[in-house]
Protein backbone atom coordinates (compact mmCIF):
# COMPACT_ATOMS: atom_id res chain seq x y z
CA UNK A 1 0.00 0.00 0.00
CA UNK A 2 1.33 3.46 -0.78
CA UNK A 3 1.86 5.72 2.23
CA UNK A 4 -0.92 8.26 2.79
CA UNK A 5 -1.24 11.47 4.76
CA UNK A 6 -3.83 11.76 7.56
CA UNK A 7 -6.29 13.65 5.33
CA UNK A 8 -5.96 11.15 2.47
CA UNK A 9 -7.87 7.96 1.76
CA UNK A 10 -5.92 5.20 0.04
CA UNK A 11 -7.87 2.85 -2.19
CA UNK A 12 -6.45 -0.39 -3.51
CA UNK A 13 -8.25 -2.55 -6.07
CA UNK A 14 -7.49 -6.23 -6.64
CA UNK A 15 -10.48 -8.37 -7.75
CA UNK A 16 -8.67 -11.58 -6.85
CA UNK A 17 -8.48 -10.67 -3.15
CA UNK A 18 -12.15 -11.56 -2.81
CA UNK A 19 -11.59 -15.18 -3.83
CA UNK A 20 -8.06 -15.92 -2.57
CA UNK A 21 -8.38 -17.99 0.59
CA UNK A 22 -5.34 -16.53 2.33
CA UNK A 23 -6.25 -12.86 1.88
CA UNK A 24 -8.93 -12.09 4.54
CA UNK A 25 -6.64 -13.06 7.41
CA UNK A 26 -3.69 -11.16 5.94
CA UNK A 27 -5.78 -8.03 5.40
CA UNK A 28 -7.13 -8.33 8.94
CA UNK A 29 -3.59 -8.55 10.32
CA UNK A 30 -2.68 -5.51 8.29
CA UNK A 31 -5.66 -3.38 9.42
CA UNK A 32 -8.64 -4.83 11.26
CA UNK A 33 -10.72 -1.64 10.91
CA UNK A 34 -10.22 -1.35 7.13
CA UNK A 35 -13.22 -0.58 4.92
CA UNK A 36 -13.90 -3.05 2.13
CA UNK A 37 -15.83 -2.54 -1.10
CA UNK A 38 -17.18 -5.43 -3.12
CA UNK A 39 -18.71 -4.91 -6.58
CA UNK A 40 -20.96 -7.75 -7.71
CA UNK A 41 -22.87 -8.48 -10.89
CA UNK A 42 -24.96 -11.40 -12.11
CA UNK A 43 -22.57 -14.33 -11.45
CA UNK A 44 -23.29 -15.77 -14.91
CA UNK A 45 -22.08 -12.55 -16.55
CA UNK A 46 -19.12 -12.44 -14.16
CA UNK A 47 -18.20 -16.01 -15.11
CA UNK A 48 -18.45 -15.25 -18.83
CA UNK A 49 -16.38 -12.08 -18.41
CA UNK A 50 -13.75 -14.14 -16.56
CA UNK A 51 -13.83 -16.74 -19.38
CA UNK A 52 -13.31 -14.00 -22.00
CA UNK A 53 -10.29 -12.76 -20.05
CA UNK A 54 -8.80 -16.29 -19.72
CA UNK A 55 -9.38 -17.00 -23.39
CA UNK A 56 -7.70 -13.73 -24.34
CA UNK A 57 -4.68 -14.64 -22.16
CA UNK A 58 -4.57 -18.15 -23.64
CA UNK A 59 -4.24 -16.85 -27.22
CA UNK A 60 -1.69 -14.26 -26.09
CA UNK A 61 0.61 -17.00 -24.78
CA UNK A 62 -0.20 -19.92 -27.11
CA UNK A 63 0.23 -20.04 -30.84
CA UNK A 64 -1.41 -23.45 -31.20
CA UNK A 65 -4.41 -25.15 -29.63
CA UNK A 66 -7.85 -23.82 -28.95
CA UNK A 67 -9.29 -22.58 -25.66
CA UNK A 68 -12.81 -23.77 -26.44
CA UNK A 69 -16.20 -22.17 -25.93
CA UNK A 70 -17.58 -21.12 -22.54
CA UNK A 71 -20.05 -24.01 -22.68
CA UNK A 72 -17.25 -26.51 -23.42
CA UNK A 73 -15.27 -25.21 -20.46
CA UNK A 74 -18.04 -24.71 -17.90
CA UNK A 75 -20.51 -27.51 -18.66
CA UNK A 76 -19.83 -31.24 -18.53
CA UNK A 77 -20.12 -32.63 -22.08
CA UNK A 78 -21.95 -35.79 -21.01
CA UNK A 79 -24.16 -34.69 -18.14
CA UNK A 80 -24.60 -30.98 -18.93
CA UNK A 81 -23.82 -30.25 -15.28
CA UNK A 82 -21.89 -27.14 -14.30
CA UNK A 83 -18.20 -27.75 -13.67
CA UNK A 84 -17.74 -26.19 -10.26
CA UNK A 85 -13.97 -26.47 -10.39
CA UNK A 86 -13.68 -24.25 -13.48
CA UNK A 87 -12.17 -21.01 -12.14
CA UNK A 88 -14.71 -18.58 -13.66
CA UNK A 89 -17.51 -20.61 -12.00
CA UNK A 90 -15.69 -21.08 -8.70
CA UNK A 91 -14.86 -17.40 -8.47
CA UNK A 92 -18.53 -16.47 -9.01
CA UNK A 93 -19.79 -18.30 -5.91
CA UNK A 94 -20.10 -15.07 -3.95
CA UNK A 95 -21.66 -16.52 -0.78
CA UNK A 96 -18.71 -18.86 -0.27
CA UNK A 97 -16.09 -16.16 -0.66
CA UNK A 98 -18.02 -13.69 1.47
CA UNK A 99 -18.20 -16.24 4.29
CA UNK A 100 -14.42 -16.21 4.60
CA UNK A 101 -14.37 -12.42 4.85
CA UNK A 102 -17.16 -12.45 7.43
CA UNK A 103 -15.10 -14.65 9.74
CA UNK A 104 -12.62 -11.76 10.04
CA UNK A 105 -14.67 -8.63 9.38
CA UNK A 106 -17.97 -7.20 10.48
CA UNK A 107 -20.64 -6.82 7.79
CA UNK A 108 -20.70 -3.04 8.50
CA UNK A 109 -17.11 -2.84 7.21
CA UNK A 110 -18.13 -4.15 3.79
CA UNK A 111 -19.96 -2.08 1.18
CA UNK A 112 -21.60 -4.06 -1.59
CA UNK A 113 -22.02 -2.25 -4.89
CA UNK A 114 -24.26 -3.15 -7.79
CA UNK A 115 -22.04 -3.82 -10.83
CA UNK A 116 -24.95 -3.57 -13.28
CA UNK A 117 -25.92 -0.15 -11.96
CA UNK A 118 -22.27 0.93 -11.91
CA UNK A 119 -22.37 0.61 -15.67
CA UNK A 120 -25.62 2.52 -16.27
CA UNK A 121 -25.66 5.04 -13.37
CA UNK A 122 -22.12 5.14 -11.95
CA UNK A 123 -22.86 8.36 -10.01
CA UNK A 124 -25.40 6.47 -7.85
CA UNK A 125 -22.86 3.83 -6.85
CA UNK A 126 -20.21 6.51 -6.27
CA UNK A 127 -22.54 8.31 -3.84
CA UNK A 128 -22.73 5.07 -1.82
CA UNK A 129 -18.92 4.98 -1.78
CA UNK A 130 -18.67 8.58 -0.60
CA UNK A 131 -21.15 7.92 2.22
CA UNK A 132 -19.44 4.69 3.23
CA UNK A 133 -16.02 6.37 3.34
CA UNK A 134 -17.54 9.43 5.07
CA UNK A 135 -16.31 11.72 2.36
CA UNK A 136 -18.14 14.92 1.39
CA UNK A 137 -20.36 14.19 -1.63
CA UNK A 138 -18.52 15.60 -4.63
CA UNK A 139 -19.18 13.21 -7.49
CA UNK A 140 -22.23 14.13 -9.54
CA UNK A 141 -23.95 13.05 -12.75
CA UNK A 142 -22.15 15.76 -14.75
CA UNK A 143 -18.78 14.19 -14.07
CA UNK A 144 -19.71 11.31 -16.38
CA UNK A 145 -19.90 11.34 -20.17
CA UNK A 146 -21.32 8.34 -21.98
CA UNK A 147 -19.01 6.85 -24.56
CA UNK A 148 -21.16 5.23 -27.27
CA UNK A 149 -18.26 3.26 -28.75
CA UNK A 150 -17.24 1.67 -25.48
CA UNK A 151 -20.72 1.41 -23.98
CA UNK A 152 -19.40 2.81 -20.69
CA UNK A 153 -19.33 6.17 -19.03
CA UNK A 154 -16.03 8.00 -18.96
CA UNK A 155 -15.11 10.25 -16.06
CA UNK A 156 -14.53 13.94 -16.70
CA UNK A 157 -11.85 15.38 -14.50
CA UNK A 158 -10.61 18.92 -14.36
CA UNK A 159 -7.48 20.49 -13.03
CA UNK A 160 -6.62 24.13 -12.56
CA UNK A 161 -3.90 25.27 -14.90
CA UNK A 162 -2.14 28.58 -15.28
CA UNK A 163 -1.64 29.67 -18.85
CA UNK A 164 0.42 32.59 -20.08
CA UNK A 165 -0.93 34.88 -22.71
CA UNK A 166 1.02 37.90 -24.03
CA UNK A 167 -0.79 40.21 -21.66
CA UNK A 168 -1.48 38.19 -18.53
CA UNK A 169 -1.54 34.92 -16.66
CA UNK A 170 -4.87 33.21 -16.87
CA UNK A 171 -6.36 30.64 -14.59
CA UNK A 172 -8.21 28.04 -16.55
CA UNK A 173 -9.62 24.59 -16.09
CA UNK A 174 -8.25 21.84 -18.26
CA UNK A 175 -10.73 19.05 -18.78
CA UNK A 176 -9.66 15.53 -19.46
CA UNK A 177 -11.62 12.34 -19.91
CA UNK A 178 -10.69 9.14 -18.21
CA UNK A 179 -12.18 6.01 -19.80
CA UNK A 180 -12.00 2.29 -19.10
CA UNK A 181 -9.23 0.48 -20.99
CA UNK A 182 -9.51 -1.90 -23.94
CA UNK A 183 -9.77 -4.99 -21.73
CA UNK A 184 -13.11 -3.75 -20.33
CA UNK A 185 -16.31 -4.13 -22.31
CA UNK A 186 -15.09 -6.96 -24.52
CA UNK A 187 -17.83 -8.81 -26.35
CA UNK A 188 -19.29 -11.78 -24.46
CA UNK A 189 -20.26 -14.96 -26.33
CA UNK A 190 -24.00 -15.58 -26.49
CA UNK A 191 -24.95 -18.62 -24.45
CA UNK A 192 -27.39 -21.28 -25.64
CA UNK A 193 -30.69 -20.92 -23.72
CA UNK A 194 -30.24 -24.43 -22.17
CA UNK A 195 -26.78 -23.51 -20.93
CA UNK A 196 -28.02 -20.24 -19.45
CA UNK A 197 -30.88 -22.08 -17.75
CA UNK A 198 -28.47 -24.64 -16.26
CA UNK A 199 -26.26 -21.82 -14.99
CA UNK A 200 -29.25 -19.99 -13.49
CA UNK A 201 -30.34 -23.12 -11.63
CA UNK A 202 -26.81 -23.76 -10.47
CA UNK A 203 -26.18 -20.26 -9.14
CA UNK A 204 -29.67 -19.69 -7.65
CA UNK A 205 -29.03 -21.28 -4.20
CA UNK A 206 -25.63 -19.57 -3.90
CA UNK A 207 -27.24 -16.25 -4.82
CA UNK A 208 -30.00 -16.76 -2.24
CA UNK A 209 -27.42 -17.43 0.46
CA UNK A 210 -25.51 -14.34 -0.62
CA UNK A 211 -28.65 -12.12 -0.53
CA UNK A 212 -29.50 -13.36 2.96
CA UNK A 213 -26.02 -12.54 4.22
CA UNK A 214 -25.93 -9.05 2.77
CA UNK A 215 -29.62 -8.22 3.50
CA UNK A 216 -30.19 -7.07 -0.08
CA UNK A 217 -31.36 -8.67 -3.31
CA UNK A 218 -30.24 -8.25 -6.91
CA UNK A 219 -32.20 -9.10 -10.03
CA UNK A 220 -30.06 -12.00 -11.23
CA UNK A 221 -32.76 -14.38 -12.44
CA UNK A 222 -31.87 -13.71 -16.04
Ligand SMILES: Nc1ncnc2c1ncn2[C@@H]1O[C@H](COP(=O)(O)OS(=O)(=O)O)[C@@H](OP(=O)(O)O)[C@H]1O
Nearest residue numbers: 015048049050052115118119152180183184185186
Ligand atom coordinates in the same frame (compact mmCIF):
# COMPACT_ATOMS: atom_id res chain seq x y z
N1 LIG B 1 -16.22 1.08 -13.85
C1 LIG B 1 -16.80 -0.02 -14.34
N2 LIG B 1 -18.12 -0.03 -14.61
C2 LIG B 1 -18.72 -1.13 -15.09
N3 LIG B 1 -18.06 -2.31 -15.35
C3 LIG B 1 -16.74 -2.32 -15.08
C4 LIG B 1 -16.04 -1.21 -14.56
N4 LIG B 1 -14.73 -1.56 -14.39
C5 LIG B 1 -14.61 -2.83 -14.79
N5 LIG B 1 -15.81 -3.30 -15.20
C6 LIG B 1 -16.10 -4.63 -15.75
O1 LIG B 1 -15.67 -5.66 -14.85
C7 LIG B 1 -15.17 -6.77 -15.58
C8 LIG B 1 -13.79 -7.14 -15.13
O2 LIG B 1 -13.01 -6.02 -14.97
P1 LIG B 1 -12.14 -5.82 -13.67
O3 LIG B 1 -11.46 -4.52 -13.86
O4 LIG B 1 -12.87 -6.01 -12.42
O5 LIG B 1 -11.19 -7.07 -13.71
S1 LIG B 1 -9.68 -7.20 -13.80
O6 LIG B 1 -9.03 -6.14 -13.04
O7 LIG B 1 -9.36 -7.12 -15.24
O8 LIG B 1 -9.43 -8.52 -13.26
C9 LIG B 1 -15.24 -6.38 -17.06
O9 LIG B 1 -16.48 -6.88 -17.53
P2 LIG B 1 -16.80 -7.19 -19.08
O10 LIG B 1 -16.32 -6.02 -19.87
O11 LIG B 1 -18.29 -7.36 -19.14
O12 LIG B 1 -16.08 -8.46 -19.42
C10 LIG B 1 -15.25 -4.87 -16.98
O13 LIG B 1 -15.82 -4.27 -18.11
